[in-house]
């Protein structure tokens with residue numbers, strides 16, 4: 001899938017290593033799938049912060065010499081897809097601010113649902129904002145608590161914020177990592193020799209040679225400073241509700257999220273689909289890359305050969321990262337090509353991880369039929385995507401979500417499939433290895449763990 005769901009962001013931080021910026025760049029490379037619009041790193045040598053950020057891929061923003069100017073033994077980095085605020089350099093992160101206690105850099109993955117209300121109230125009190133990012137609201141809240149020590153100011157500020165976040169803060173001498181009270185966005189802690197690392201996904205630890213230590217708990221802050229590392233339950237700890245879409249689609253298959261490997265979870269989703277919705281077919285094809293794991297699980301369970309029926313042009317990039325519809329449509333056409341010799345005359349099970357607007361699926365079914373597929377049976381390794389996400393995933397408004405507008409049978413007709421079945425919510429949870437109430441599934445069920453009355457959309461702050 002999905003040319004239709006755009007990512008959010010990835011964060012990486014390291015404390016206590018003499019190659020902090022260089023390792024942060026490697027970590028960001030591993031997290032590149034989480035955002036391709038901009039990348040940035042801020043480092044600290046204890047006397048000042050050094051920042052470089054720009055539009056584009058990590059390899060475009062950091063050319064090999066740039067990171068050498070980011071000196072110091074601690075650093076935070078960020079790759080961005082804009083879920084709030086438009087796509088421009090002003091909104092690239094880390095966001096660096098100067099307040100009564102000195103310089104502070106912030107990197108944020110997620111979305112603060114009451115940011116528009118907080119911003120209006122801060123502006124009414126005279127605050128002046130430089131960006132349209134919700135992250136800047138947190139900076140202003142912290143600055144207003146300038147009389148408190150940093151951790152107390154952070155606590156007082158985040159008590160006013162509602163949303164889903166993995167936040168990294170870098171001051172001259174400390175690095176602080178915080179995960180939202182429901183643990184909706186992932187954040188893991190690792191160790192590299194004597195240095196500490198934090199990252200949105202554990203694949204970034206592998207990239208720098210770090211060892212996984214544990215996941216940051218919901219509402220927990222991990223503080224790294226001159227006296228070492230300490231963990232503080234900064235906010236009330238709710239039962240974890242990690243985003244189920246991380247397992248379905250966003251995260252890399254080689255990452256473990258809250259102790260569960262993403263590839264293994266996807267395989268179990270495919271197996272469950274094969275058990276619940278069997279079909280007579282000649283081969284199973286997964287939409288590359290994110291649906292390959294689920295498709296191989298389906299094939300194994302059904303005893304139907306898995307085949308590479310679609311070839312992805314790796315050089316087009318992840319099409320949904322393109323923020324404009326016009327660009328997205330063009331890149332879907334360039335991105336996938338069916339393998340005629342494989343699918344010609346065959347009954348194909350096409351496994352995809354989700355259908356959001358439906359335009360990509362229609363196009364893929366059409367490609368397979370043009371290549372000679374006799375039947376195309378679509379199996380989706382997630383439930384129907386009916387509700388907008390307000391927690392950092394940009395799927396546009398509910399009026400664009402095909403499952404909110406049509407029945408499954410109408411969608412089947414619209415995408416021209418011979419059959420169409422979705423994974424149930426209970427099968428999704430058991431495939432991941434959680435009870436249904438232990439995940440965020442709001443985009444399938446409408447049950448939002450954090451109220452979204454203020455969820456005014458991506459450009460609400462502009």
Ligand code: SF4
Pocket residue numbers: 164184242243244245246388389390391392393440441442443444
């Ligand atoms: S609403 Fe959906 S995409 Fe958004 S955090 Fe929840 S599960 Fe993830």
